[in-house]
Structure formats: C-alpha cells, structure tokens
Amino acid sequence: MARTMTGAEMVIKALQDQGVEHVFGYPGGAVLPIYDELFQQDKVKHILVRQEGGALHAAEGYARSTGKVGVALVTSGPGATNAVTGLTDALMDSIPLVCITGQVPTHLIGNDAFQECDTVGITRPCTKHNWLVKNVNDLARIIHEAFYIAKAGRPGPVVIDIPKDVQFAPGNYVGPSNIAHKTYKPRVKPEVAAVRDAVELMASAKRPVFYTGGGVINSGPKASQLLRELVRLSGFPITSTLMGLGAYPASDKQWLGMLGMHGTYEANMAMHDCDVMINIGARFDDRITGRIDAFSPGSKKIHVDIDPSSINKNIQVDLPIIGDCAYVLEEMLRVWKAKAPQLDKAALKSWWKEIDAWRARKSLSYKNSSDHIMPQYACQRLYELTKDRDTYITTEVGQHQMWAAQFINFEEPNRWMTSGGLGTMGYGLPAAIGVQLAHPKSLVIDVAGDASILMNIQECSTAVQYRLPVKVFILNNEYMGMVRQWQQLLHGNRLSESYTEALPDFVKLADAYGWTGMRCDHPADLDDAISEMINTKGPVLFDCRVAKLANCFPMIPSGKAHNEMLLGENVSDEEVSKAIGKEGKVLV
Amino acid sequence: MINPNPQTHYAGPALRQEVETRTLSVLVDNEPGVLARVIGLFSGRGYNIDSLTVTETEHEKHLSRITVITRGTPAVLEQIKHQLERLVPVHRVRDLTSEGVSLERELALVKVTGKGDKRIEALRMAEIFRAQVVDTSIEHFVFEVTGKPGKIETFIGLMTELGLVEVSRTGIAAIGRGAAAM
Ligand SMILES: Cc1cc2nc3c(=O)[nH]c(=O)nc-3n(C[C@H](O)[C@H](O)[C@H](O)COP(=O)(O)OP(=O)(O)OC[C@H]3O[C@@H](n4cnc5c(N)ncnc54)[C@H](O)[C@@H]3O)c2cc1C
C-alpha cells in the first residue's frame, strides 16, 4: 500500500518496517532532514558515536553478536569517507550492514559542491552493492532491497546515498515485499548428489579433519548446532579459523584449537596430513594455507560455501558444495544417518593417536614469570574469571588479538568479534559498544593493544553517553608488538617506529572520559584486579602492563608450510631472525 | 599479466595453467554505475580486458548486454565468471567460447589520406573487404568496415601502408549460434 511522505520520513519508516532498533551515526548538513525525522519518533534509537568510523564498527559488532543487519547513518563528504574503513572491514569479514549516507542535492552533484564526494564511486569496491537514489519514489524500495542484499547469500555491507533534495521531496512509500529479487538469488540448498558424495568420502576417510569458518557463524546458530551433531556423530577432529571460533565448543575433546599462522600445532599438522578435509564455510585464506603448493598435499577436499566465487579461488578442491551451511549440514546429517556408514575405526584410532602426540607438544605453552605479567597469562586469567559469565569478547588487531584467540575459549557462536580479513586496528572498542547495546546485561570485553586502542579512543565518550559498561582490557607492551615481531623475523631486529613512545596515562585518560581506570603490573595482583574490573558497574579501561618483548607463537612464518611451524618454547632469537627466507619477505 | 610475482610462495595451481582467450556475454540491468562495477571488478582483481562493448539491448526491460573479451588461465576465467555473477545487477553470464561456436563482429571507421596510386589502391582494397566509403574528399577516405575482428585487423594492417591516419573501433559484439537465446 503506497503512502505519501517525504524521503526523510521514508527512511525512518523503512527502518521501522525492517525492525531496526538501533542506528549508529553522526549528523551533518546532508542528513539533517533524516535527523529531524529521527527526533520526532522513538522506535528507532540513534546512537551518537564520536567519529563515523566508530559507527561502522559498532554496527559490525552489533550485527555479528545478534545475526541482525547493522545500520549506520552518516553525512556526505567526510562522513562518507570516514565510513570507508568500516565498510571494507565488513566486506572482508562478510558482515551485513546498511549504511545510509547523505549527499549534496541532485542538481549540485558533480559541481564540487560543499562536502560533496563521489560516495557511490568511492564505496563501489568496498560494498556488496550501493545505490545513489535520484528519485524519491525509488527510495523505499531501494532501502528494503538494501536490507535483503546485505543479508542474503554471503552477507556484506551496502550503501544508500541519498541527496538532500530527495530527503525533502514527497513521494510514495512502499513497505517491504516478499517479491523475489530480480537478479540476486543466491543458492542456499545444496545439490543432494554432491552431499551424498561428500558423505561417502567422509565415511571412507582414514585421516579426516573438519576445517570450519566464519560461514558457520554467518549461517546462524542452527548451523552451529548441526555442526556439533555431525562432528560428534562422525568422531572426527575439528579445527576452525579465527572467524569461526565458537561454532564448535572449545571444551570438547574433538576440538583441536584454531588453525593457521598462529594456530595450534595439532590443528595445522592435522590439516597438513589429513586425507579428507571438510571445509565448512571457510575461504582458504592465506593465513590458513601458508605456502599453497605445500598445503595439505595428500587430501581430498570438500568445500561448502554459499559463494561460488570462494570455490577454487585459492585452493583447487575436489568436491564443491554450494549452499548455506545450515542447509548443507542438515542434509549431510540426514544422509549420514540414513546410510549409517561403516567407518574405518582402526584408521581413525591411529589418526587420533597421531593427533594426541601433536597435542602433547603443547604448542601454546609459554614461559610464565612471577615478576612480569605474561600477555598469554593475562588472557588465560581473563578467560578463567569470565568463563562462567555471559561474556562477549571483541579485540583490536595485533599480538593481543592472537593471544585472545588462543587463550580465551568459546563455547557458543556470536560471542567473538574480531577484525580478521582487513585487520583493522581500532575495531574493538566501537565493536564492543555495538555488542553491549545489543546485550545490555552481558559482560563485554575488548581485549586491546596499547597502540590499537588509540585509533578509536574517542568512542569512550559514546559508552558514557549511553551508559554502556564495556571493559577494555589493554595488554600494554608499549609496542606495536605484532609489527615488532615481524621486524625481528624479517628486518634484523631493527625496530623502526614500532615502539609507542609517549603513550597516554590510561588511568588518567579513563578518568577524563568518566570511565574507571585501573592498572595492574604484577601477576600476583592480576586476579583481584580482573575481578574488580568485572564487578565495576560502568565502563573500565584496564591498563594491564605485560612483558614488553613477548612474541606470539606458534607461528607459521610467511612462505612456509604447515609442518614448518615455529613453536614458542624452542625458538631462539637466532631462529626467529632466520625463519623467513628471501621470498617469504615479500609476503605479508 | 597473469602472474605479477613469479616468485611468490602463494603461487596457486591457477598460475601454472595455459592462458586462454574467452568471449563473455553479460546480461545486466541497465542501471547507473553498472559498467563501472564490471570494469572495476576487472581492474580491482587484476583481470584482463581485451575488448569491451556495452549498450542497452532491451529497452523496456532495461537490459544491457556487455561483451567482454578476456584472457586468463582456466582457473582465473572461472573466477571471473563467478565474480561477475556475484554483482547484484548481473542477470546472466555466458562463456560463448566454451559453449561452442559464437559469432563475433566488429565495426571500424578507418581514415586514410593520400593521393595518386596509394589512393586508388586503398579504394581497391576497400572493395575487396566490402568496406563502404562513408566520407571522402580529394585527400581522404573514411571507410566503414565490419566483420570478424581478424578481418578488421587485416584491413587496418593493409591501410597502414596506404596512408592510414586514424581508426575508431566499436569493440566486439558477440552472440551464440543456433536458435537458443541467452
Ligand atoms: C594479525 C592477524 C593474524 C591472523 N592470523 C590468523 C590465524 O592464525 N588463523 C586464522 O584462522 N585466521 C587468522 N587471521 C584471520 C584471517 O586473516 C582471515 O580473516 C580468516 O582466516 C578468514 O576466516 P574464514 O576462512 O572463516 O572466512 P570468512 O572471512 O569468515 O569467510 C566466510 C566464508 O564462508 C562463506 N559463507 C558466508 N556465509 C555463509 C553461509 N551462510 N553458508 C555457507 N558459507 C558461507 C563465505 O562465502 C566465505 O567464503 C588473522 C588476522 C589478523 C588480523
């Protein structure tokens, strides 16, 4: 049913009709009509960030922790360009976002008008799709279409650029419709024959491994449930990427830990030596494969992915299955149960024996200290003291991110928000704000680095405004630790610009923002301090002074194969500096 | 350029295959920016474009047809196809080359200047190639020539000897043989 209203009214009406409760944004001239409409209703709540970049990451955290579409609203020109990092981040990590940008009036487009930029041009390569709305009568349809595109198939960010005159213009509003999209119809149900072949291959495996990823999380909680059922039914070992943590419970005995560059020895060795690899919703990223021609050389590979372009992109696979993880897993389970396959029990038993031997290497072990807080220890304690609570973890980017992934265990999906594909420093605090807003009663912690946290520190102010009790746990090593680690590996330990001199006093900084500031520099005090942080009502900035020169192991140096891992306990400085050959140095 | 960095350790199987040329037909919604999306996809992901043509083909349905001639290894070509299909306004992508014989045609406008024998020879050649004279003076001809890309190449090659000064080509339009439609 069509109704007449202005473009700005339509924006709010469409958001309401899409069930949007929160919009993260920042006003400016080109979106004032929309802000005026926001003001006159109370269904859609606006969260005022302190920089547009924060709005996008907050929307990402909100989306990842709820499975809903995150929404951001920014002005033209600098508002839109500030959104670019968050859009790219969401594109790389397949996060559904709708970002509405204001634009100069239609008749001024192309004139270098005040705060004009070619928003659709700039954001074309960093969105799943974008629209410049020139006719108000297209606006409502486009907004509804935008929500569909953001969420359908492989999720991603979209931009709707709305010129100011279109916001003022009256036009016809249409509600969301269930009419099939003209062109975008991603396949969600798998080919039954392919699933049957996959089950057959799995049943014949002697050294199988499940390799799961962010696609399971994207697919929704049901996919995680089905995954658990299938993995337990088969008895096969399972590992996951950074993006897939939580889909399978880390406490389970079939869990091998994360794989990849900083994954566990057992996960990477199992990937290298397996005969059947079952990839569910992961994209063979270069952090996983290492040297491609040495990647799992002896295995038959099954690859389940909703995006056909993920198939054979990096790694040639034997059995592609296009579909949504939940549908595919459901079908796999059905076929598996119907067939009740005879597994090669003896082979699987000796495979587990091999795996247990790799596990016994305890690749995550590190030398603890009674004088200094080791960053790994800090993550372990943080985990132990929060595991029985309703906890969500976000991170920034760097060593602390990897330690968090290694030492904080996840039992449920959507509990872990991190910037994986783009690796955006400054992601964690705004993301935590988004998560906290969606889960007001939960404990939300950003595991941060001293350098990363400064990239969006202004969002402390947002947390105060909306009374969001987020906790920021800074593993403060006074270095861009991850950069320093690579300089040690690749550049003769010349620590060019990776020491963060003149760090602020984080406790005073907290105070200035109206947060509680805390500092801890001794392992003996750590537990009490963490408990105090958890029990503090409002937001807390926790300056955890950790050993400055700790490095993150295990590590597959760039250009090396899975079975050429560097393990922490037996790596000398000499080995570290020689670990990457000449060719490896050009890689990232 | 297929492998920008032959030493890379990330060299995939894609890089060890033979390079092939393909003609792709892409049916798209004729909406603003759709061509930029297609071109941006090619440049952003490092794919090749040898020729590209685009125009609206079905006015009422707002459909345009893009014909792209591209080069790559089979793995890269498979990626190109899937990446194109992923673009929201894309209806269909057809690989005309892999589906058997396709018809490919191009039009060129060729300006030749000169006097005397060369001028006569140019006109004689034009007749052989069934090129039309669409503009002329005592000093020049503009020929319109259509046909397979190879024919156009040959014609232009010959004209270089005979006073060629300017060429404008449409790029290749292609369509599958037989009764079936895209
Ligand atoms: C400093 C740093 C170090 C890192 N080190 C590591 C490391 O050691 N180990 C590691 O694992 N990662 C690491 N990463 C992260 C890495 O860069 C990648 O982001 C990550 O490995 C990709 O995870 P993924 O394969 O699960 O893919 P995602 O990016 O999550 O992609 C999901 C895949 O699933 C598909 N998909 C989406 N939705 C569905 C659905 N509903 N059904 C089916 N399929 C779907 C998508 O098409 C896509 O192919 C690191 C990142 C940083 C910043």
Ligand SMILES: Cc1ncc(C[n+]2csc(CCOP(=O)(O)OP(=O)(O)O)c2C)c(N)n1
């Ligand atoms: C926006 C951005 N700029 C630069 C980088 C490159 N980078 C990756 S990790 C890192 C250092 C992070 O330092 P810190 O936050 O202190 O974390 P640590 O590694 O010390 O735990 C840098 C600069 C990045 N990932 N993101």
Ligand SMILES: [Mg+2]
């Ligand atoms: Mg640091």
